[in-house]
Amino acid sequence: MTPQAPRGRRRFPLPSVRPPRLAGRPSSPRVRPPSFSGRLHDARTATAVGRWLGAAFAVCFVTGLISHYLQHPPPWAADALPARPVWGYRLTQGLHIGTGLAAIVLLLVKLWTVYPRLFAWPPVRGVRHALERLSVALLVASAVLEVFTGLLNIVEWYPWPFGFIQTHFALAWVAIGSILLHLAVKATEIRAHWGRRSAGTLELPAADGPDRRALLLGTGAAIGVITLTTVGQAFTPLKRLDLLAPRHPDLGPMGLPVNRTAAAAGITAEALDDWRLEVIGPTPYRLTLDQLRRLPQTSVRLPIACVEGWSVQARWRGVRIGDLLARAGAPRGAGLRVTSLEAAGAYRVMEMGRDYAEDPLTLLALELGGEVLSADHGYPARIIAPNRPGVLQTKWVTRLEVL
Ligand SMILES: Nc1nc2c(c(=O)[nH]1)N[C@H]1C(S)=C(S)[C@@H](COP(=O)(O)O)O[C@H]1N2
Numbered sequence: 001m002t003p004q005a006p007r008g009r010r011r012f013p014l015p016s017v018r019p020p021r022l023a024g025r026p027s028s029p030r031v032r033p034p035s036f037s038g039r040l041h042d043a044r045t046a047t048a049v050g051r052w053l054g055a056a057f058a059v060c061f062v063t064g065l066i067s068h069y070l071q072h073p074p075p076w077a078a079d080a081l082p083a084r085p086v087w088g089y090r091l092t093q094g095l096h097i098g099t100g101l102a103a104i105v106l107l108l109v110k111l112w113t114v115y116p117r118l119f120a121w122p123p124v125r126g127v128r129h130a131l132e133r134l135s136v137a138l139l140v141a142s143a144v145l146e147v148f149t150g151l152l153n154i155v156e157w158y159p160w161p162f163g164f165i166q167t168h169f170a171l172a173w174v175a176i177g178s179i180l181l182h183l184a185v186k187a188t189e190i191r192a193h194w195g196r197r198s199a200g201t202l203e204l205p206a207a208d209g210p211d212r213r214a215l216l217l218g219t220g221a222a223i224g225v226i227t228l229t230t231v232g233q234a235f236t237p238l239k240r241l242d243l244l245a246p247r248h249p250d251l252g253p254m255g256l257p258v259n260r261t262a263a264a265a266g267i268t269a270e271a272l273d274d275w276r277l278e279v280i281g282p283t284p285y286r287l288t289l290d291q292l293r294r295l296p297q298t299s300v301r302l303p304i305a306c307v308e309g310w311s312v313q314a315r316w317r318g319v320r321i322g323d324l325l326a327r328a329g330a331p332r333g334a335g336l337r338v339t340s341l342e343a344a345g346a347y348r349v350m351e352m353g354r355d356y357a358e359d360p361l362t363l364l365a366l367e368l369g370g371e372v373l374s375a376d377h378g379y380p381a382r383i384i385a386p387n388r389p390g391v392l393q394t395k396w397v398t399r400l401e402v403l
């Protein structure tokens with residue numbers, strides 16, 4: 001509580017952010033800057049919200065990098081990617097979407113807290129100040145674009161001409177870079193306002209009052225509600241609460257969501273009629289579906305974890321990829337290229353490093369939940385591997401190539 005504030009009528013005589021002295025301002029009686037008072041726009045509030053926002057962005061950035069490099073590993077890293085833990089990607093991508101959604105709330109609150117600074121006068125006080133404002137503009141623009149492109153991606157809406165993946169990836173670096181710059185520029189202020197009872201050096205004592213507590217609690221409550229009503233799409237014990245999730249984990253053919261249907265992928269009945277699995281390696285061979293079914297079958301429980309945040313564990317049955325590769329005379333440690341029957345599409349061809357190819361849980365699956373795969377889940381055969389993004393669980397597989 002502000003010591004000098006009279007009880008009952010809470011006035012804040014020295015607002016932390018107010019349009020600074022009007023010196024230099026053209027004296028037009030009609031242009032009056034709005035005046036902001038109270039703790040909700042002060043540096044302590046900005047710091048309190050900012051550190052949660054920073055934490056959310058940090059987790060989102062790291063999990064985003066994990067997702068990116070699992071999908072696009074540099075050549076030297078492809079064989080080093082681990083197939084364990086089986087739930088690894090499910091967890092990191094769940095965190096990516098969860099912290100991304102939380103960051104939207106935090107970003108809006110943070111912008112609201114600091115927006116009075118837009119009215120600072122004069123707008124530029126020198127080179128240093130100009131650079132600082134420029135860096136904040138970059139931070140705000142990149143952070144806002146980043147979270148909103150991510151949000152629209154999880155609902156599969158792409159109202160823009162640029163590619164989502166490249167843009168989201170590049171903006172992540174811009175955002176994280178400008179956050180680090182912002183932290184460096186604001187280090188003194190952040191330090192001064194970090195603690196609960198921090199006294200503002202330039203402003204009124206920044207002790208918490210009911211107004212700030214209400215704002216922070218409200219922000220926390222909004223994040224809690226958004227998390228609880230979406231996290232069930234990946235964290236299935238809470239699936240009954242996932243009212244706001246774009247996907248429900250068991251809504252779809254065979255109790256599993258589908259992103260790309262057989263029809264969308266142009267998989268026709270004729271194409272499936274003379275389907276063969278072609279395996280290319282030192283001793284190439286082809287198999288019909290019946291021949292494939294007569295090979296030793298393995299059952300595994302593995303999740304499909306979509307980059308868009310939903311994930312579901314399911315029981316898959318099929319032939320071990322390791323067995324199929326060994327039969328083609330693949331040397332130990334070989335990688336694999338998988339091609340789908342799909343005519344076009346970003347996920348038609350997929351490669352996996354040796355850790356995945358050799359893993360006993362990696363299957364060319366023919367069944368899901370004890371039934372033959374449905375067309376939308378990749379009939380007649382699809383890849384299922386542990387600790388992999390959903391986009392790499394290729395459906396309608398027709399060719400395996402030893403690398
Ligand atoms: N050939 C092919 N396989 C694909 C896709 C695709 O577009 N084409 N989509 C992938 C994506 S994005 C996901 S999340 C999983 C979903 O598998 P499901 O439809 O069986 O649930 O399949 C993957 N396999």
Ligand SMILES: [Mo]
Nearest residue numbers: 306307390391
């Ligand atoms: Mo996906």
